[in-house]
Amino acid sequence: MNRRDFFKKAFSLMAVAGISSITKSTPLFAAEKDSENIKTPDLIAVKNGTPEKMFDEGIKAFGGMEKFIRKGQTVVVKPNIAWIANPEGAADTNPALVKRIVEHCFGAGASRVYVFDHTCDDSITTYRVSGIEKAAKEARATVVQANKESYYQEVRVPGAHTLKNVKVHELILESDVFINVPILKHHGSTRMTCALKNLMGVVWDRGYYHRTDLERCIAEFPLYRKPDLTIVDAYNILTDGPRSRSLKDVVRKNMQLLSKDMVALDVASSKILGEEVENIKYIKIGHDLGIGNSNLEELNIKRITL
Amino acid sequence: MIKGNLKLLRVSFEIILFAFIIFSFFRFLPEKLKAITLKTQIIPLLISFLAEGFFLSLLLFVLFMLLTIIFGRIYCSFFCPLGGFQDILIRIKRKTKKITKFSYHKPLTLLKLTILIFAIISIISGSLYLIGYLDPYSFFGRIVNYLLKPAIVIINNSGELILRKANIYALHIMTLPTFNPLALTPFILILGTIIYFSLKRGRLYCNSICPLGTILGIFSIRSFYRIEIDKSSCTSCGICESVCKAECINSIDKTVDNSSCIRCFNCLNVCTFSAIKYKRPIKKKKTDNKKTQNLSRRNFLYSFFGILGFSGINLLLRNKKSPIKPYLPPPTPPGSINLEEYISKCTACYLCVNNCPTNVLQPSLFQYGLKGVFIPHMDFYSGYCSYDCIKCLEVCPTDAILPYTKEEKKKIQIGTVKFIKDFCVVYRNNTNCGACAEICPTAAVTMKPYKGLLLIPTTTPSFCIGCGACQNVCPAKPEKAIVVKTNIVHKEAKKPKRKRATQQKEIKEDFPF
Structure with a gap:
């Protein structure tokens, strides 16, 4: 724990130093960047491409996966693999996107890349039918189960009011870099599942969430750990979810969002989904807790059209 | 006379089929292959034919009889998994002890016939339970469920733990089967008998208790x-007698009791003089054959009273069952049509239990009453029926769970949803939940506006298939706020009418932010 914290701090300090050196750097350095924003964007939105292509472009705009992963680090990629559904059903994250993310992680020098989700349906079948197990393995990722309590360890959530303690998958505790890859969907009770809601898949007792103020628990979890990067898959979105019951509910939006700020991502995603931000309670709670910023006007958004 | 090494043929066939039957209880084989493997078991074929009139089952049953x-x-030496289990025990004993000698014993005709007649009477009176419980394949299934599976689970899970410590995630954690002392008692008694008999007297179980053997x-x-x-x-040297697991060779009289002989062919290879052979017999005087059928008058009377006694018990059971049950039993698996048929066909081999993901x-235990004791039931506290899964329908060897297709199964209503608002988290705590609606595969449970931003479950029981997902995930404590009410007779669920697609596909819109 201590060592990891040290590395994280050291790394973020280095990143800050790097950014500040760029901002005050010579015109020659800035001229190399064709974009008008010299600062790294807060949120990157990409559209009109395949999930892989959109990710390639999106992560490039961030300065590559190297900005997030240093050589030899372990990475955990957490897609949404909740339901037994084909990729067309849009209930689970696009497998091709997961594969491309894993490839970028290894490209940046990651020593190991883990992929898992605490599924709602039978785990082994869901991993197989979603296509994610196969895709991730093709990119040499280690696919890990999360369907038994012994994978989880109890942690304290600092500053939480409702979710004081939570059992978290051991890989979230152990891995150096945490990448969250939700798929944007309508959700029957929280109205939308995206960046923040996707993190319910790293905890054991979801019944506790449901029993004890669902939205507040969702918003409080990142007080324990925030993903280092969140990639929202809005290529195909499900307008009557979270479970895929009919292909008629799937709409192709051809979009992808990347950011470190899950609250900002959820606000932007709610607009793609066409859901009122005020109706999604966890966004406001997350903003108030300082998990992220829900005022998109205050953010530096880079929009890329392919 | 048949030439060639028959023992080698028997042993190889037995080992391969035995392995396939064991694999049928685990994830290794595709379900279709499991179903084919189990078409080699006579009692399940018989039940499938008697209850469902399936022509293929009849054909295979007749083939086995021919x-x-x-x-x-x-069957006893080539196809029977319980026979294979006993052969393993006999082999282990032979390896550990220097000499294991069998010797001729008179057949236990009285005992054999009594048990068989009990079984037949119970079939006639409409219950396949006794023959099902003593069916060697089904009993072997219980051995897998209660002995082999726990052993494999423990080895697998400790291996998984060790590998996981080394960051290797190759194994999956498996779930231990549930044990109930009451269900285990008759199982352990019979298993103890089988083990004791096989270690002391070879295949005595097959020649005393097993109704199929008779x-x-x-x-x-x-x-x-x-x-x-x-x-x-x-020369009456007795070497063949000493290797005969069925104890049916009388080397002094130089006779073989062919009704007890299980055709293991162990005797053929040991005879120095090639005096013992597997062949078509030469016509002999009738007196020789008469000897093997020694159903005396005393035996007949004994059996007769046995039948009377058993029919009495059966009638008593019937009368007990008839009044309407004060509670609803748990649902039966989709494809079992109704409780009565399911109970009459299931032999409790637990193949479905072990294949259920x-x-x-x-x-x-007694959820289905005395007549359905020990057979599998749907327990929505331990899991729920996966919408896309038809594993139990595919593997069931007796067709107690009929092999409907996936699309047909998705419409079978084994029960209907019942929402109890007073227990619901939304009503009690005024916080959102929706766990039931999110997991419902059929839109039988959906959320409707309640207070402010709150949503509360609402149900359409006619859409419900009774899969129990909502009951399983409902987080309300101590009582579940949503449960499945059993359909004793399964019905067909209605499909919800779908709204038209919300928007046309493939739209090139701009970012809405």
Whole structure:
């Protein structure tokens, strides 16, 4: 724990130093960047491409996966693999996107890349039918189960009011870099599942969430750990979810969002989904807790059209 | 006479089929292959034919009977997994002890016939339970469920833990089967008998208790091919008798009791003088054959009273069952049509229990009453029936769970949803939940506006298939706020009308932010 914290701090300090050196750097350095924003964007939105292509472009705009992963680090990629559904059903994250993310992680020098989700349906079948197990393995990722309590360890959530303690998958505790890859969907009770809601898949007792103020628990979890990067898959979105019951509910939006700020991502995603931000309670709670910023006007958004 | 190394043929066949039957209880094989593997088991074929009139089952059953008439009880040594289990025990004993000698014993005709008649009477009175419980395949299934599976789970899970410590995630954690002391008692008693018999007296279980062994024995008394001793070249050295697991060779009289002989062919290879052979017998004087059928008058009377006694018990059970039950039993698996049919066909082999990916199928105790004791039931506290899964329908060897297709299964309503608002988290705590609606595969449970931003479940029971997902995930404590009410007779669920697609596909819109 201590060592990891040290590395994280050291790394973020280095990143800050790097950014500040760029901002005050010579015109020659800035001229190399064709974009008008010299600062790294807060949120990157990409559209009109395949999930892989959109990710390639999106992560490039961030300065590559190297900005997030240093050589030899372990990475955990957490897609949404909740339901037994084909990729067309849009209930689970696009497998091709997961594969491309894993490839970028290894490209940046990651020593190991883990992929898992605490599924709602039978785990082994869901991993197989979603296509994610196969895709991730093709990119040499280690696919890990999360369907038994012994994978989880109890942690304290600092500053939480409702979710004081939570059992978290051991890989979230152990891995150096945490990448969250939700798929944007309508959700029957929280109205939308995206960046923040996707993190319910790293905890054991979801019944506790449901029993004890669902939205507040969702918003409080990142007080324990925030993903280092969140990639929202809005290529195909499900307008009557979270479970895929009919292909008629799937709409192709051809979009992808990347950011470190899950609250900002959820606000932007709610607009793609066409859901009122005020109706999604966890966004406001997350903003108030300082998990992220829900005022998109205050953010530096880079929009890329392919 | 049949030439070649028959023992080698028997042993290889037995090992391969035995392995396939064991694999059928685990994830290794595709379900279709499992179903084919289990088409080799006579009692399940018989039940499938008697109850469902399936022509294929009849055909295979007749085929097995013909094989028995031609070759004798080859089922017992080639096909029977419980026989394989006993052969392993006998082999272990032979390896550990220097000498294991079997010796001739008179057949236990009285006991054999009594048990068989009990079983037949119970079939006639409409219950396949006794023959199902004593069916060697089904009993072997219980051995897998209660002995082999726990052993494999423990080894697998400790291996998984060690590998995980080394960051290797190659194994999956498996779930231990549930144990109930009451269900285990008769199982352990019979298992103890089998183990004791096989270590002391070889295949005595097959020649005393097993009703299938008795039936096949009757058919093989005069099978076309029999084990015969050539009296002129036999020296009565007794070596064949000492290796005979069925204890049916009398080396002094130089006779073989072909109704007890399980056709293991161990005797053929040991005879120095080639005096013992598997061949078509030469016509002999009638007196010789008469000896094997010793159903005396006393036996007949004994059996007769046995039948009377059993019918009495059966009638009593019937009368007990008839009044309407004060509670609803748990639902039966989709494809079992109704409770009555399911109970009458299931032999509690637990193949479905071991193949169920969500562990919703669990051995019951008295949930289905005395007649359905131990057979699997749907337990929505331990799991729920996966919408896309038809594993139990595909594997069930007795067709107690009929092999409907996936699309048909998705419409079978084994129960209907019942929402109890007073227990619901939304009503009690005024916080959102929706766990039931999110997991519902059929839109039988959806959320409707309640107070402010709150949403509360609402149900349409006619859409419900009774999969129990909502009951399983409902986080309300101590009582579940949503449960499944059993349909004793399964119905067909209605499909919800779908709204038209919300928007046209493939839209090139701009970012809405």
